[in-house]
Amino acid sequence: MTAQSLKSHFLLNEDITFLNFGSFGACPKPIFERYQAFQLEMERDPVQFITVRVAQYLKKSREALASYISCDTDDLVMVLNPSYAVNTIAKSIKMQAGDEILTTDLEYGACDRTWKFVCGQVGAKYIRQLIQLPLVDAKSFVDNLFAGVTERTRLIFISHITSTTALILPVEEVAARAKALGIPVFVDGAHVPGHIPLDLNALDVEYYTGACHKWMMTPKGSSFMYVKKSLQHDIKPLVVSWGYEALFPSHSTFLDWHSLNGTRDYTASLCIADAIDFMETHDWTNVARQSRELVKSYAHTFSELLASPLLAPLNDDFIGQMLSIGIKTPDPERLYRTFVDEYKIEIPVMRHDDKVYLRYSINGFNTAEDLEVLMAAIKDLKMKGILL
Numbered sequence: 001m002t003a004q005s006l007k008s009h010f011l012l013n014e015d016i017t018f019l020n021f022g023s024f025g026a027c028p029k030p031i032f033e034r035y036q037a038f039q040l041e042m043e044r045d046p047v048q049f050i051t052v053r054v055a056q057y058l059k060k061s062r063e064a065l066a067s068y069i070s071c072d073t074d075d076l077v078m079v080l081n082p083s084y085a086v087n088t089i090a091k092s093i094k095m096q097a098g099d100e101i102l103t104t105d106l107e108y109g110a111c112d113r114t115w116k117f118v119c120g121q122v123g124a125k126y127i128r129q130l131i132q133l134p135l136v137d138a139k140s141f142v143d144n145l146f147a148g149v150t151e152r153t154r155l156i157f158i159s160h161i162t163s164t165t166a167l168i169l170p171v172e173e174v175a176a177r178a179k180a181l182g183i184p185v186f187v188d189g190a191h192v193p194g195h196i197p198l199d200l201n202a203l204d205v206e207y208y209t210g211a212c213h214k215w216m217m218t219p220k221g222s223s224f225m226y227v228k229k230s231l232q233h234d235i236k237p238l239v240v241s242w243g244y245e246a247l248f249p250s251h252s253t254f255l256d257w258h259s260l261n262g263t264r265d266y267t268a269s270l271c272i273a274d275a276i277d278f279m280e281t282h283d284w285t286n287v288a289r290q291s292r293e294l295v296k297s298y299a300h301t302f303s304e305l306l307a308s309p310l311l312a313p314l315n316d317d318f319i320g321q322m323l324s325i326g327i328k329t330p331d332p333e334r335l336y337r338t339f340v341d342e343y344k345i346e347i348p349v350m351r352h353d354d355k356v357y358l359r360y361s362i363n364g365f366n367t368a369e370d371l372e373v374l375m376a377a378i379k380d381l382k383m384k385g386i387l388l
């Protein structure tokens with residue numbers, strides 16, 4: 001399947017060189033049409049749809065997703081976004097003053113904020129362990145992270161794929177070392193489903209969240225929260241509604257507490273089986289592999305052009321369908337606007353602590369030409385002094 005024929009499946013504006021699949025994904029036409037069909041069904045019969053059919057449809061979605069990411073159907077609930085899951089779990093973990101949540105300094109800013117807020121409420125500490133970049137191998141990463149473990153470490157929170165630095169982190173090795181020490185692990189896999197293979201049974205961590213509306217390409221507002229069965233009773237509903245002390249409880253308090261949060265549009269999450277079908281029909285394993293190859297084939301070129309070292313070895317252990325490069329610019333927000341307004345390139349320019357990263361994402365519809373367009377723009381921006 002060519003990139004051009006895959007592009008015809010997407011609704012993306014043809015005038016834009018789209019190099020930011022990572023932020024919000026993009027929904028292919030057949031999935032989007034299914035979404036709209038669900039919305040029409042809801043508007044034609046809102047009461048029956050919301051009070052009866054949604055629960056049946058959601059069950060099918062959870063079954064399809066659970067089989068796709070290998071876990072028990074009843075150990076995951078659909079939530080709006082990973083922030084929702086992180087908030088739910090962070091606010092439920094029992095913490096006391098002086099307890100520590102260990103994480104890396106590569107985490108997503110919204111999650112850092114959630115943990116700082118929650119820890120601040122009880123006098124616990126959110127420890128952002130400084131990770132040595134570039135990454136070298138899994139063992140040095142794990143040694144680096146676990147140097148931050150103390151007797152007060154209550155939980156390890158870690159991205160499976162980081163946002164600003166676009167790195168696949170060795171969460172399997174982290175989970176194994178943590179298990180040996182008896183420390184629970186919460187993996188933020190916002191970028192993982194549909195991007196790299198995920199097997200939750202094998203990973204065997206306590207908590208995991210992932211977005212379906214990024215690389216699985218469902219409509220926006222579809223993500224999941226996984227909690228190991230033995231810990232589900234401790235996870236409190238973020239929004240208390242009819243699922244709490246339910247009039248007609250299901251077989252699972254976990255499902256009741258976290259699925260019914262008041263009236264809302266569930267239809268994005270009803271498209272999960274269609275999204276999986278779309279990926280299978282279009283041989284997405286191969287599309288993802290080709291995309292990773294394209295990402296890597298330009299990595300050295302951009303690294304040299306921007307005089308900035310690669311953040312990890314160029315292999316499938318660390319690099320997926322995104323690549324981030326540290327850049328120097330006097331004004332990151334102006335640089336981003338210039339990419340969009342003057343060059344018609346959608347690419348994120350992201351601040352992270354005192355650094356700024358440029359991240360390109362590649363999916364089946366992208367070609368080498370898109371990265372050539374980016375390269376030409378970068379050369380131009382360097383001449384103008386907007387990029388140093």
Ligand SMILES: Cc1ncc(COP(=O)(O)O)c(C=O)c1O
Pocket residue numbers: 022023081082083084107108110111159161162163188190191211
């Ligand atoms: C690593 C990571 N975690 C969490 C999130 C949170 O996503 P949301 O804002 O949709 O909750 C993102 C979003 O891009 C992310 O990249």
